[in-house]
Amino acid sequence: MKKLSYMACLLLASAAFTACDEDYTNWADPQHNPEDEAMTVSIELASVAAMNLNEQEADSAIIATVSAIAEDCSMFACDVTLSAEGKTVNLPAVVKEEGLKVRLTELNRAVASLYGSQKSVARNVTVHYSPVVRTVYGEATTLNDNQQETMAVTPVATPAVDTEYYIVGGLNGWQLDKTTALKLEPESENSMIFAVIVSPEDKFEFKIIPGSTIDTPQAWKTALGSCKEMESSNLLAFIDKEGGEPGNLSCPGGKKYRIALDLENFTYSIREDLPVQMFINGSAYSSDWNWTDAVEMVPVTQTPGMFWSMQYYAAGEQIKFAPARKWESDFGYSDDAISAESIELANLTNEGGNIAIGKSGWYIVVVAITNDGRTISFLEPAVYLLGGLVESSWNCEEATRFTVPADETGEFVSPAATAAGTARICVTAVDAGSWWKSEFTLDLANGGDGTIVYRENKAVSDNLGELGYECAVEAGQKVYIDFTAGKGRVE
Numbered sequence: 357m358k359k360l361s362y363m364a365c366l367l368l369a370s371a372a373f374t375a376c377d378e379d380y381t382n383w384a385d386p387q388h389n390p391e392d393e394a395m396t397v398s399i400e401l402a403s404v405a406a407m408n409l410n411e412q413e414a415d416s417a418i419i420a421t422v423s424a425i426a427e428d429c430s431m432f433a434c435d436v437t438l439s440a441e442g443k444t445v446n447l448p449a450v451v452k453e454e455g456l457k458v459r460l461t462e463l464n465r466a467v468a469s470l471y472g473s474q475k476s477v478a479r480n481v482t483v484h485y486s487p488v489v490r491t492v493y494g495e496a497t498t499l500n501d502n503q504q505e506t507m508a509v510t511p512v513a514t515p516a517v518d519t520e521y522y523i524v525g526g527l528n529g530w531q532l533d534k535t536t537a538l539k540l541e542p543e544s545e546n547s548m549i550f551a552v553i554v555s556p557e558d559k560f561e562f563k564i565i566p567g568s569t570i571d572t573p574q575a576w577k578t579a580l581g582s583c584k585e586m587e588s589s590n591l592l593a594f595i596d597k598e599g600g601e602p603g604n605l606s607c608p609g610g611k612k613y614r615i616a617l618d619l620e621n622f623t624y625s626i627r628e629d630l631p632v633q634m635f636i637n638g639s640a641y642s643s644d645w646n647w648t649d650a651v652e653m654v655p656v657t658q659t660p661g662m663f664w665s666m667q668y669y670a671a672g673e674q675i676k677f678a679p680a681r682k683w684e685s686d687f688g689y690s691d692d693a694i695s696a697e698s699i700e701l702a703n704l705t706n707e708g709g710n711i712a713i714g715k716s717g718w719y720i721v722v723v724a725i726t727n728d729g730r731t732i733s734f735l736e737p738a739v740y741l742l743g744g745l746v747e748s749s750w751n752c753e754e755a756t757r758f759t760v761p762a763d764e765t766g767e768f769v770s771p772a773a774t775a776a777g778t779a780r781i782c783v784t785a786v787d788a789g790s791w792w793k794s795e796f797t798l799d800l801a802n803g804g805d806g807t808i809v810y811r812e813n814k815a816v817s818d819n820l821g822e823l824g825y826e827c828a829v830e831a832g833q834k835v836y837i838d839f840t841a842g843k844g845r846v847e
Contacts, residue, residue, distance in 0.1 A: 397489050399431055399499060401456075402629070406508040409474065412460055415598055420485060421455035421461075433488040434599075435498075438481045440470040442815065442822055450535040456485075460512075461596050462585075467509045469589050470656040471597065473621035476513040483507050515578065515594055518566035521617060524579075525562025525604070532563070532565065534573050539616060540564070543721050551616035553629050558609040563602065564624075578619075580624075581605050592622045611727050616719070630661030630725050631679035637686075638675030638710065648679040652724065654810045656785055657793040661725035664785035664794055666737060666839045668718050668764035669702070674710040677723055677732070683769075687730070698734040713801035718760055720784050733786070739837065740791065741770040743780035745829055749779075752788040767844075770835040779835055779846075780819060795819070798835070798844040801826040806843045 402423040422431060434456055436447040445466045448524045449456045484504045490496040522537035526532060531537070540550035564580040581602030583593040593602035596691055606625065607613055612629040637650040653663035669675070678686035687693075689706040698704060703714025711732070718737035724730060741757040742749065746756045758768040770781075785794035795811040797820050798804070809825045816822040829835060829846055837844040 357702040364697065374674045395416060396426060397429055397491065397499070398424075398426045399429070399487050399489055401485055401487065402507045403483060403485075404507060405505075406478070406510075407463075408478075408510040409460055409464055409512045410510065415461070416457050417463075418452070418455040418457050419449070419483070425489070429489050431487050432490050432496075435486040435488075437484045438466050438470060439504075440467075440479065440481045440750050441472070443470050445469055461598055461600065463509065463581065463592070463640060464511050464572070464596075465586055466784050467511055468591050469586060472590070472623065474511055474514050474591060474623070475621055476511050478508045480506050481510055502818070504549045507713070508616070510826060512596075514592075514619075515566075515580075517548065517619045518568050520567025520846050521580075521766050522565050522567060522570055523552065523554075523562045523615065524565050524570070526560030527554075527556065527562065534567070534570060535566070537570065539567075540615070548620040549616055549618050551614055553614055554607060556607060556609040557614045559606060561604040561606050563604060590619065590625060592624045628660055628727060630727075632660075633679055634663040634723050634725075635678050636665060636667070636675055636721065637678065637682055638673060640669055640673040640675060640713075646680075647683075650678075650681055653721070654794070654796075655812045656722075656813050657795070657813055659724075659786065662722070662786075663724075664720060664722045664783065666718065666739075666783065667721050668840065669713040669716065671703075671714055671716045672712070674707055674712045678822055679725075689728075690732070693730050693732045695733060699730065701736070702734045704734065718764075721786060737768075737783075739770075739781065739783055741779060741781060741835055742791065743777050745773040745775055745777050745779060746771050747774055752782070752784055752791055758835075764840050766838075768837040768839070771832050772829050773829045776830045777828075778819075778821060779829050781827070781835065781837070792819075797821075797825050798827040798837075798846070799825050800846065806845050808837070808839070808842050808844060 400423045403420045407741040431451055433451060434449055436449045436737045437444055438447050446608060447458055447466050448462055449458045470481060471479055482504050486498055486500040488496060488498050521540045522534060524532060524537050527538060528536040538552055543549045543551060546715045555694050565575055566578050569575050569578040577595055579602060580592050580594050582605050583589055583591045584603040595601055607615060607626050613626055614629040617626045633638045634653040635650040636653060637645055637647055641651060642649040651665060653665040656664055676686050676688040688709045689711045694704060702719055705712045705714060720735040720737055722733040722735060737760050740752045740756045742756060744750055749756050756771065758770045761767055779797060780795060781797055782791040782795045784791060797809055799809050801824055811820055811821055827846060833846050835844060835846050
């Protein structure tokens with residue numbers, strides 16, 4: 357048990373009542389109320405240090421007890437929050453004689469949502485209590501001194517992984533039948549990820565049934581689905597110890613979608629069938645076009661199927677793209693995919709299906725894949741220093757633009773900062789108003805070596821500083837970026 361102490365001071369008003377003589381009032385000596393009395397209100401909570409939910413037989417448990425409380429006071433409520441992985445969730449709790457009690461299913465879901473995983477391993481969460489204390493005089497106050505403690509919570513074990521999984525729902529009339537149900541296949545041998553591609557005309561709902569139970573009376577009791585209590589999460593729900601059944605999963609219609617189960621973390625995803633990685637290979641990287649030397653492109657934030665990369669190419673070099681490091685689904689020059697502007701900018705030509713570069717220089721290369729096709733773009737190598745560091749600007753404009761080096765060994769150099777602050781650096785892989793979708797920074801906080809850190813689809817609400825990556829700049833300093841080395845500096 358770990359103890360947390362909270363304290364506050366309340367002013368308790370005490371009124372004096374005296375008899376009133378209707379015939380006489382001494383206005384020279386008016387009635388006075390006594391001064392408010394100060395009362396110290398304090399409470400000490402002893403918090404549980406660790407809890408393995410697999411070892412809990414009841415449906416609820418005490419996570420903190422009251423080890424000490426001020427005289428004539430009682431705790432009648434308490435707000436509880438859990439934090440981990442840069443996220444915070446509320447945990448409903450009720451006050452009992454023995455302490456703060458929570459439902460184990462809610463604690464389990466809270467920890468899983470923080471980590472984006474239901475893997476049954478000890479997870480450290482930061483617990484913050486805000487107890488509400490009431491005095492015998494009816495005064496109440498919330499005590500919050502920002503003291504926090506760490507609790508290790510082990511989520512409940514998920515169902516054993518089966519060898520087969522089937523989609524049962526609107527596509528097959530909800531029939532528990534392997535011949536009509538849609539089978540999810542493992543991505544590779546011994547893979548914990550099972551997936552299938554669907555192209556429904558309309559939206560449909562479904563559940564996932566393990567292959568070993570689909571032909572048995574236990575089929576629906578083993579069904580996997582959505583978490584009704586956390587509809588926005590991607591946690592794969594199953595019948596819990598309280599008997600709660602999972603909700604239906606839902607897939608949109610009108611496009612091609614990939615439905616996937618991650619059975620290591622017991623999560624699911626339903627997204628357009630678009631690549632999650634993209635690589636550039638060619639003579640610019642190795643003479644024999646070895647895929648181990650290929651460059652991985654940067655995903656454009658919150659834009660599935662779109663990628664960018666800052667590259668230097670010499671005239672005569674050739675390239676191709678692929679969603680994996682191998683000659684599979686690779687693609688290169690296409691009149692339908694490459695714009696006339698890109699062809700003119702880099703003097704691009706078709707060399708046996710490869711993209712041949714005719715003009716040496718730096719380029720922002722952008723690949724966008726949709727269900728309708730793909731586009732390949734070569735853009736000017738525009739890099740911008742934002743964050744209000746240059747003339748208070750947050751715009752991708754000439755005043756905030758880096759200079760471009762003459763060759764691949766040089767550095768991009770920002771304008772001198774006119775104010776101190778944290779650098780927000782970007783290129784415009786998409787429209788300038790969405791510059792944060794192709795944002796990056798330099799890892800210079802806490803002894804970082806200046807490695808370029810891309811925003812990609814990292815779970816941040818605003819910027820990479822939320823993850824501890826910051827590039828501090830003083831007035832008069834410039835930012836230097838070497839894309840070839842993948843690092844930068846501030847001087």
